[in-house]
Amino acid sequence: MREHPSVPGTVRQEDPATPFWRGTVLLRIVTLVFAVNTIWFHQNDYKMPGLAWLVAGVMTVWTGVLTYFYGREDGRRGWLVVTDLVLSCALMFSSIPIVGADQLRLQAPLITTLWSSGPVVAGAVHGGRTWGIVFGCLVAASNLFPRGYFDVYLAEDTVLLIGAGLVVGIAADGARRSAERVRQALRAEAAAAERERLARSIHDGVLQVLARVRRRGLEVGGEAAELAVLAGEQEIALRALIATGPVATTPDGETDLRPRLQLLTTGRTQISVPPTQVLVPVSTATELDAAVREALSNVDKHAGEGARAWVLLEDLGGELVLSIRDDGGGIPEGRLAAAEAEGHLGVSQSIRGRVVDLGGTVDLTTGPGEGTEWELRVPVGRTK
């Protein structure tokens, strides 16, 4: 149920629910004192006082066991929490022979009194709201069953037990979620700092040399010019790489579409994006990224030698528009249909299929000598 997300290269964080566990243990000790006092107070009314003191002993020992195990992170196990529930319910049922059915019907307390509320809190802390409600129901049932009647006080007990399970569960869930968010933020911050360090070092060293090689090589000409072209290509790729933010994901499973697209920058492909984040679900980003790659590889294959391409990402609020334009020879009329008929599904499948699956539309403008322009429009269900 509860996992410890481990961060590579960092110390594992403390269990965010630790304060809740401490509270659970404290509650157990306080209610034990209460339960033992109640037994001492009522011992002369019990049918089996000896057994009552045995139950008190069991509760004391078990409280000690829980104090030990719940006090350590590796001791907070699901089976222990469940065992606690089963034992507590069993002790509640032992009230029938110990206290006596007649006494119970006269509103005598169960032998465990408040001590038996402990498993509800422990279950909620361990497993969250669902566990809290389930544990609350089971303990509430064990609270009703031995008595054989139902009144407004027992109704209050029932509501309190289930409600406590729910509330503590929600709190524990919340603590874990916010701890996870903090952890993600710290990780992102560390990654960004490291990235900045690398980028600066690349910018100050490698890039200056590449730029110099490109400029000088072109001036010298000949074989040096070939080297200059190679250096220029690497310079562009490296600049795009270090200027692009990390491809990160928010806790809500959204990601900025821009860095993915910007990594497609080459000497012949320019990418234009808005100045602010374009957040889309990761799956949408992956599909759009793939569609753009497909369009660009189509440019490489068919637009002709030296053709250049431009990608423009626009965020219209409720809709994203991705334009991919090249200045190549264009696709002759009927060429796409013919390719489809021959079974080459590359373009139509990868671009149209992906975009239509996202609920979008694809518009293709092309003609001999006019280049090709894809316009992909994809709705994004955002309120922003």
Add this chain to the structure above:
Amino acid sequence: MSVSVMVVDDHPMWRDGVARDLAERGFEVVATAADAESAVRIAKAVRPEVVLMDLNLGEQSGVSATQGITAALPDTRVLVLSASGEHNDVLEAVKAGASGYLVKSASAADLVAAVRETAAGNAVFTPGLAGLVLGEYRRMAAAPAGSEPAPELTERETEVLRLVAKGMTARQIATRLTISHRTVENHVQSTLRKLQLHNRVELARYAIEHGLDAEG
């Protein structure tokens, strides 16, 4: 008369390379600077026609230098040279008064052409900058209205910016929209001017609100 140029970059290798490229092609490189502070100081002294500004000036940003130079020297034009993808810095520099943007990996021929255009008073737009400016106008339109109404693009300006962002040249755009080349230039410049004006108004209001306008 040759165009006077100042080169601002914190890398000597790059600075000298660019300066030599420009000198070889008939430009007069009147000064160089390695940081934002001395860039503003030197520019005020030599009053170049064009400043080639790197945005990545170590600790300081080329944005503040751009701001300082355009504020002090209305006749000096700033052309930003930067790595692609430094979105916000490029946009900020343009808002601060830069009249164009070129990626650092541009060829020497493109660089020379861009400096010439800038000196002639034209805006030098890469497709990347057009995408940023388009996005900035849309961001302002979507943002909750402040006390100062945000500038908006006309339909035609949006159309022109989109075509620039898709890599079309001014001439191609003129043909596509059946308007003159000059009209295309005007549309592009007007999108920049509105942004810069808005930025100045915002800065002034900020200064007044925070008491920075106090004399002395």
